[in-house]
Amino acid sequence: DQQVKQNSPSLSVQEGRISILNCDYTNSMFDYFLWYKKYPAEGPTFLISISSIKDKNEDGRFTVFLNKSAKHLSLHIVPSQPGDSAVYFCAASEGATNKLIFGTGTLLAVQP
Amino acid sequence: EPEVTQTPSHQVTQMGQEVILRCVPISNHLYFYWYRQILGQKVEFLVSFYNNEISEKSEIFDDQFSVERPDGSNFTLKIRSTKLEDSAMYFCASRDPRGTIYEQYFGPGTRLTVT
Numbered sequence: 001d002q003q004v005k006q007n008s009p010s011l012s013v014q015e016g017r018i019s020i021l022n023c024d025y026t027n028s029m030f031d032y033f034l035w036y037k038k039y040p041a042e043g044p045t046f047l048i049s050i051s052s053i054k055d056k057n058e059d060g061r062f063t064v065f066l067n068k069s070a071k072h073l074s075l076h077i078v079p080s081q082p083g084d085s086a087v088y089f090c091a092a093s094e095g096a097t098n099k100l101i102f103g104t105g106t107l108l109a110v111q112p
Numbered sequence: 113e114p115e116v117t118q119t120p121s122h123q124v125t126q127m128g129q130e131v132i133l134r135c136v137p138i139s140n141h142l143y144f145y146w147y148r149q150i151l152g153q154k155v156e157f158l159v160s161f162y163n164n165e166i167s168e169k170s171e172i173f174d175d176q177f178s179v180e181r182p183d184g185s186n187f188t189l190k191i192r193s194t195k196l197e198d199s200a201m202y203f204c205a206s207r208d209p210r211g212t213i214y215e216q217y218f219g220p221g222t223r224l225t226v227t
Contacts, residue, residue, distance in 0.1 A: 032214040043116070043203050043218035044155065089155065093214050097160040097168040098207065099145065100216060104154045 003027045004092050006103035014111050019077040021106050023090030026071065032093035034100065035064060035075045037086045044089060048075070080110045114138045116219035118204050124225045125194055133189045133222045135204030143207040144187045145216060146179065148172070148200040155203065161187065162209075194226045 005024045013019045023033075031052045036044035050057040050064045050073065057064050063076045077084055090103040117136045125131050137144050146158040159169045161179055169177075178190045187206075191198055201223050205216040 034215060036218075041221075041223075043118075043205075043220045046215045046217060049215055091155075095168065097143070097162070098214050098216075099157045099160055099168060100147070100155075100205075101157070102155040 002104075003030075004090055004101050004103040006090055006106050008106050009104070010107040010109070012109045012111060013080045015082055016079045019075075019080045019084065019108055019110065021075040021077075021088050021090075021108065023073045023075075023103055024071060025073075025092055027092070027094070027101075028068075028071065030092040030094055030101075032098070033064070033066060033073050034091045034093065035062075036089045036091060036102075037084075038089060038105070039086050047088075077108075080108075082110050082112050084108060085110045116204055116206055116217055118202075118219035118222050120222060121220065122223045122225070124227065127196060127226055128193050131191050131194055131224065133191075133202050133204075133224070135187045135189070135219055136185050137187055137204065137206030138208075138217055139185070140208065141206035141217075142209045143167075143216075144179075144181070145205040145207070146189045147203045147205060147218075149203065149221075150197075150200045158189075158202075191224075194224075196226050199224055199226045 034049040035047045038044045048062045066073045087105045091100040144161040149155045159173045160167045201221045203221045204219045207216045
């Protein structure tokens with residue numbers, strides 16, 4: 001039951017260019033979406049989030065876009081830096097306890 | 113900056129043994145969670161805890177699992193009789209209950225290896 005999907009297991013981008021990571025979801029009841037970054041042997045680190053009532057949220061180099069009709073969100077990183085190389089997880093918040101439903105992750109490699 | 117801490121970083125145990133994984137959430141947070149990630153798979157929700165009781169649990173969280181907040185700072189996950197398939201990274205997370213803040217902050221994880 002994959003309610004949150006990240007269809008690209010990996011992405012390679014040149015330093016300075018834009019990285020676009022995509023995420024699709026199936027449950028229209030999700031009310032909040034989050035992106036996490038994860039390095040090996042570390043816990044997920046919160047990056048940026050967006051409420052379902054918005055279509056864009058920006059924080060420095062990171063922007064998240066939400067298209068509710070398509071049940072699709074994306075994370076844009078501009079400009080990409082080698083330190084951005086990590087696994088990026090999309091997550092949706094669900095229910096009264098706001099448990100997180102995670103996607104499978106996308107491994108981003110930013111080439112110098 | 114406040115952070116979630118977890119101990120131990122790595123726990124090796126034999127099948128059938130009990131293990132306790134410990135977490136210290138961020139001090140002013142009131143919602144606490146456990147997640148796990150089996151190698152190569154997605155991060156999965158196990159349980160949420162609020163006001164000294166379980167508020168939600170997943171199908172994974174069966175009778176072999178329990179959680180406790182024994183004092184004002186620690187939050188523990190106990191597995192009574194470990195199985196090989198319990199081998200995973202276990203992450204603790206906490207959340208600030210104020211307003212509409214939904215972000216959960218994760219600890220570095222405990223790698224549990226069951227042999």
